[in-house]
Amino acid sequence: xxxxxxxxxxxxxxxxxxxxxVLSGNTNDITAPGQFVNIKLDGFYLRRPISxxxxxxxxxxxxYKTVGEGTAAMSKYENGTELDVLTGLGNGYDTSLxxxxxLLLGGGVGVPPLYNLCKKLVAEGKKPTVILGFNSADDVFYxxxxxxxxxxxxxxxxxxxxxxxGFVTDAMSDLDYSFFYTCGPEPMLKxxxxxxxxxxxxxxxxxxxxxxxxxxGCSCKTKYGxxxxxxxxxxxxxxxxxx
Amino acid sequence: xxxxxxxxxxLVLDNPIIPASGTFGYxxxxxxxxxxxxxxxxxxxxxxREARFGNPTPRIAECPAGxxxxxxxxxxxxxxxxxxxxxxxxxxxxxxxIANVGGFSLDEYAETCQMLESQEQVxxxxxxxxxxxxxxxxxxxxTDPKMAAEVTKRVKAVTTKPIYIKLSPNVTDIVExxxxxxxxxxxxxxxxxxxxxMRIDLKTKKPIIANKxxxxxxxxxxxVALRMVYQVYxxxxxxxxxxxxxxxxxxxxxMMLAGATAVQxxxxxxxxxxxxxxxxxxxxxxxxxxxxxxxxEIIGGAH
Numbered sequence: 364x365x366x367x368x369x370x371x372x373x374x375x376x377x378x379x380x381x382x383x384x385v386l387s388g389n390t391n392d393i394t395a396p397g398q399f400v401n402i403k404l405d406g407f408y409l410r411r412p413i414s415x416x417x418x419x420x421x422x423x424x425x426x427y428k429t430v431g432e433g434t435a436a437m438s439k440y441e442n443g444t445e446l447d448v449l450t451g452l453g454n455g456y457d458t459s460l461x462x463x464x465x466l467l468l469g470g471g472v473g474v475p476p477l478y479n480l481c482k483k484l485v486a487e488g489k490k491p492t493v494i495l496g497f498n499s500a501d502d503v504f505y506x507x508x509x510x511x512x513x514x515x516x517x518x519x520x521x522x523x524x525x526x527x528x529g530f531v532t533d534a535m536s537d538l539d540y541s542f543f544y545t546c547g548p549e550p551m552l553k554x555x556x557x558x559x560x561x562x563x564x565x566x567x568x569x570x571x572x573x574x575x576x577x578x579x580g581c582s583c584k585t586k587y588g589x590x591x592x593x594x595x596x597x598x599x600x601x602x603x604x605x606x
Numbered sequence: 607x608x609x610x611x612x613x614x615x616x617l618v619l620d621n622p623i624i625p626a627s628g629t630f631g632y633x634x635x636x637x638x639x640x641x642x643x644x645x646x647x648x649x650x651x652x653x654x655r656e657a658r659f660g661n662p663t664p665r666i667a668e669c670p671a672g673x674x675x676x677x678x679x680x681x682x683x684x685x686x687x688x689x690x691x692x693x694x695x696x697x698x699x700x701x702x703x704i705a706n707v708g709g710f711s712l713d714e715y716a717e718t719c720q721m722l723e724s725q726e727q728v729x730x731x732x733x734x735x736x737x738x739x740x741x742x743x744x745x746x747x748x749t750d751p752k753m754a755a756e757v758t759k760r761v762k763a764v765t766t767k768p769i770y771i772k773l774s775p776n777v778t779d780i781v782e783x784x785x786x787x788x789x790x791x792x793x794x795x796x797x798x799x800x801x802x803x804m805r806i807d808l809k810t811k812k813p814i815i816a817n818k819x820x821x822x823x824x825x826x827x828x829x830v831a832l833r834m835v836y837q838v839y840x841x842x843x844x845x846x847x848x849x850x851x852x853x854x855x856x857x858x859x860x861m862m863l864a865g866a867t868a869v870q871x872x873x874x875x876x877x878x879x880x881x882x883x884x885x886x887x888x889x890x891x892x893x894x895x896x897x898x899x900x901x902x903e904i905i906g907g908a909h
Binding site for chain 2: 364366403407408409410433449569570571572573575576577578579580581582583584589594
């Protein structure tokens with residue numbers, strides 16, 4: 364973990380209530396896809412934990428949904444705004460577990476951390492298949508970005524207004540895969556856990572205090588002992604999860 | 607050269623800055639970020655006789671200028687703290703640590719303190735009779751002067767280390783409880799724990815915290831803490847470790863003027879993990895600005 368100042372390079376709305384923000388700054392402490400950053404916002408006491416969508420040496424891409432007053436305020440920040448960011452938080456996904464044909468399943472704002480993961484898997488010569496689940500056509504984002512990485516992409520919407528009608532689990536039943544990676548709302552994670560045919564890594568969300576393992580605000584029980592979602596997670600392996 | 611040192615019942619600290627229990631774990635998460643030997647001391651995560659998972663999540667809710675937590679004394683239990691956490695801490699912290707002890711019965715408080723008695727790393731015991739997040743214990747000892755005195759007597763009987771009783775602000779008269787602890791032999795008072803609070807989610811129309819209520823801390827509570835430290839300083843002769851909403855070097859000076867000998871920093875660590883180090887670096891400059899040569903000379907200066 365490091366505390367760094369990042370500068371907003373660009374910010375755009377890419378779906379209903381969903382914003383893509385590109386920041387410049389030192390990303391050295393980000394070591395795995397699926398990690399997150401924790402951003403201080405003026406006028407709000409706690410930082411806002413946001414998963415890393417993509418990064419290179421000097422640039423960080425975040426995609427977030429305006430779910431409350433803090434993220435709504437952040438979406439109005441102008442280019443050039445400096446942000447106090449704690450980077451390189453959490454464990455992230457482990458690409459060495461993927462096998463040849465990993466399946467990536469993202470739900471809503473659970474989609475962004477899978478992007479850098481997909482990029483890394485492709486770079487390692489793996490053949491990822493991606494299922495992106497949304498509520499409605501207005502919510503869909505990043506379908507083409509994942510396709511551009513070379514992945515096979517399916518999109519599901521709960522109301523059937525775009526792609527396959529239903530949930531991500533409706534699109535995965537006929538697929539052949541070696542391992543799965545997922546991030547999204549907990550009911551989705553649980554549904555995937557129940558129908559998946561292989562092992563996998565699931566990324567969880569919890570209300571956090573510090574984001575770096577000090578306050579015990581986001582603890583959960585696992586078969587491998589108590590874990591802090593922020594520090595020992597957010598990514599847990601299927602076999603350790605207790606629902 | 608200004609003098610930032612203070613003394614808590616014979617335990618001399620280079621400076622009065624002590625990260626508060628529950629915001630600093632057992633130290634080593636922060637030791638990865640900076641050399642924590644710059645601290646006066648720190649108060650480790652509230653430890654009970656048995657291991658505890660704590661409360662269900664969500665345990666955290668944001669507030670204007672503060673936060674609510676309902677962790678519920680999650681800790682590995684005193685045996686593991688002694689066998690695993692303290693040896694790990696020794697590698698990154700060479701000073702004496704403050705052992706924060708929680709409990710659910712008089713026997714439990716006494717047994718946990720007795721086990722920590724033999725630990726030379728522990729300089730002082732901070733006995734938490736004010737946790738708002740556990741039932742059948744915690745705060746119930748801290749809201750009744752007779753019970754507070756009873757806990758004090760029991761732990762004093764089993765240890766030679768200084769005993770500081772950590773008090774709850776969720777009482778009608780904190781002065782009465784502080785006096786009861788002093789009369790029962792407490793070496794000092796640690797105050798204040800968090801204020802019982804609540805937030806409600808407008809979407810679900812239910813409390814955000816799974817346990818419904820939790821402890822409110824952060825800058826918003828500084829004035830309440832200052833007022834209570836000021837009142838207790840007037841009524842007792844034993845030293846006070848002051849805390850509650852402190853997040854700057856100026857706040858530290860204010861807390862000491864109210865009557866604190868040392869000052870704990872809590873929630874502020876969670877927002878800025880470097881805050882204690884920054885305060886320690888800023889203190890000499892702030893002291894010079896306000897014509898203070900020695901911090902120990904300003905304790906209770908506002909009276």
